[in-house]
Amino acid sequence: MKSQFTRRGFLTTAGALAVGAPLVARPAFAQEAGTDLLADIKKRGFLRVGTFSIPPETWIDIGTGEWKGIAADFTxxxxxxxxxxxDPVVLVHSALAPALDSGRIDVISGLYKTAERQKVMAYGSKPFWYGIDVLLTRSQDGIENVQGLKDKVIGTVRGSAQEIEAQELQKRYGVADIRKYDSADPMLMDLKAGRLDAAVWWGYTFDYAAAQNPDYDFKVVEYLAPEYLGSETLPANYYVYSKNGTESLIKAFDDAIDAIKARGEDKEIMARYGLTNPSYLTGKF
Structure with a gap:
């Protein structure tokens, strides 16, 4: 197994990435009320960012150890x-909130806003880009629309906003069962093998993967309207923080996002990954 080092010199391995282990090993402590996390970050000189592995949003290049993707470039x-x-810390979605709560990470790079998450985490006021989710089936499958989901089995990633969309699809269209996965890869393998009838996935990831693989064996049944998440716009990706001691950090991030957008760097970032549809930056479906 090939070993890699982060630029700060901490050992990681390809196997660690696969199971969602952190890229860096430092002691972490929960942020207490009355403290200033931004001041702590500036003093130590680095920011610990909770992330996951879903190209083109975010992934680690195994060959170089470099953090790449939309979230990486924005962050x-x-x-x-x-x-x-x-410094990125790669985790599965369900581990992100506990890592933030414990102080293992300082911020999460890119989550949709949900009522449940807002109970335990703080959001910045500035989304940095918008996602489009899709309902996928195999290319040869006969499901043509969401109404065709009755009595079907669908997959989703545990702890993601797509789980909420899957539950809404179940309520509206009589889905027989929702199977939840810790990451997208095993879900897609089950879909390809016929163990799932459909899956709720990130549309931008599908667009990117299909562009890389002309013979991709999946098709989009439907791009999911924002109403499935109770919104009038596409789901926005926000940086997410602990509720304690993060006021100045949130403001610093919000100000930085304004500066990045003002100089057009947000468009440049999205274009690097072939995502030139204005919806990714405007949120308009």
Whole structure:
């Protein structure tokens, strides 16, 4: 197994990435009320960012150890504005909130806003891009629309906003069962093998994967309207923080996002990954 080092010198392995282990091993402590996390970050010189592995949003290049993707590029730009380095910590979705609560990470790079998450985490006021979710089936499958989901089995990623969309599809269209996965890869393998009839996935990831693989064996049944998440716009990706001691950190991120958008760097980031549809930056479906 090939070993890699982060730029700060901590050992990681390809196997660690696969199971969602952190890229860096540092002691972490929960942030207490009355403290200033931004001041702590500037003093230490680096920002611990909770992330996951879903190209083109975010992934680790196994060959170089470099953090790549939309979230990576935005967060590196934010770090430059604040004046600190950025260290990613790769986790499965269900582990992100506990890691934030424990102080293992300082911020999560890109989550949709849900009522349940807002109970335990703080959101910035500035989304940095918008997602489009899709309902997928196999290319040869006969499901043509969401009404065709009656008595079908669908998959989703546990702890993601797509889980909420899957539950709404079940309520509206009589889905027989929702199977939940810790990451997208096993879900897609089950879909390909016929163990699922359909899956709720990130549309931008499908667009990117289909562009890389002309013979991709999946098709989009429907791009999911924002109403499935109770919104009038497409789901926005926000940076997410602990509720304690993060007021100045949130403001620093919000100000950095404004600066990045003002100079057009947000469009440049999205274009690097072939996502030139204005919806990704406007949220209009």
């Amino acid at each position: 590196k730009a934010v770090g430059k504005e604040i004046g600190v380095e950025v």
